[in-house]
Amino acid sequence: MPESEIDLCRRSAIDQLAALASGELSARELLHETRRRHAEANPVINAVVTTDFAAAERAADASDRRRAAGPPARPLEGLPVAVKDLEDTAGMRSTYGSTLHAEHVPQADSLLVARLRAAGAVIYGKTNTPEFGTGSHTYNGVFGTTTNPYDPTRSAGGSSGGAAAALAAGLSSVADGSDMGGSLRNPASFCNVVGFRPSMGRVPNWPVTDAWDTLATNGPMGRTVGDAALLLSAISGGDDRAPLAFPEPLAAAPETAAAPLRIGWSRTLGGLDIEPEVTAVLDGDGLPELQRLGHALTDVEPELAEADAAFRVLRGLNYARSFGHLLAEHRDALSPELTANVEFGERLTIADYFEAxxxxxxxxxxxxxxxxxxxxxxxxxxxVLPFDARTTWPREINGIAQPDYLEWMRASWRITVTGFAAISVPCGFSDTGLPVGLQLIAPPRHEDRLLAVAAAFERARPVWRETPRVLAAASSTHTSNMEVV
Incomplete structure (x- = not known):
């Protein structure tokens, strides 16, 4: 499907910006279409959980006036955006997915939100996240479950599940996410969009309690690689409050990959249990496409077994430090996943920390x-493929029991431990029509290499253009009777 045939809300952000720049479209008109899409699709998937369209209309009008006045347009000028509910948005409810903060309204923007506004984004709402971002399935006690636009009975992933579902359904032009154990990459794979975990320090974060943290990072999401690169250019760059931050932002446009690159093809990422349906898509669609692009592929399996213990210890200590006081005071209000993380962390010793x-x-x-x-x-x-949204995590993979909600996510968080940059790019669909992403990984500070390879792969396999089932159903019936899980 050519991009010109895609509905306005699901076109790439770069194409939307071109329409704004040419005068074909105004920021107010694009926001109006996004609001209409929100009314149509969001009751089914529950991706955007707080909105303020009145404030967004004022921002869109200001954007149109700015564009008409003639100065060079800002990078995201006029694009409607919903922000992950872990980020503080001044004057807009920010709950962190926690019932303890269900009515919290911050007075100041986080650094990432401030950069989005400075780049011209029209912020109209917040995307759903599990409690304090805990888990790769997006549900919480405040707003309920976010489901997958390609099959609303299935999970959208997490913790940036609301962001990924919003992108897939055309509810946000670009979206921010965050990633400790795969929270950018997992939902991108589940929802057929792009999620990019950059090098630590590429996207600074504030406010934080630990400015030296090297496990969690914010990053960009988009329907296309170019959109993710555009957003990365707007949110990257130094800040004095972030001691690990790289000083310069990355360029907005991915470079052209010089072929052939040497690409290691890993089916199990060091011996993990992977569903055959996932492997079939990657081997059947991903591997031959990279070969057709001229790259030299070699079967490899990295040695990552020690990453498992290291991640669990470092994450557990992080949770004990950040949420131990909440467990002591509000145990009944916290999710089982958050409670388990904190309790594990509180049992750890200084010897465990140094060994990790x-x-x-x-x-x-x-x-x-x-x-x-x-x-x-x-x-x-x-x-795994996107799983039943009524469950909390896959209890087994290929007949192998998964002891907790972290175990099934190892294909993402093993890479977190390495500190390498990683991107999830849409690869194809299972026989049952569920999305599968391909993870591309490169050493720290080599984001340009990943973006170039991913962009070339996307041009060859533009599967992001496939219309989600929730929109196809809505367009054919003009009303949805799908059940929200």
């Missing part, structure tokens, strides 16, 4: 050795 740091260092060294022979690692993003 040493394990992480060994994992990083082995990855560097692997990358002396390859330029990019290609692997699954997730071990």
């Amino acid at each position: 740091r040493e394990q992480r260092t060994r994992v990083y060294r082995r990855m560097l050795e692997l990358f002396s022979r390859i330029d990019v690692l290609a692997a699954p993003v997730t071990a």
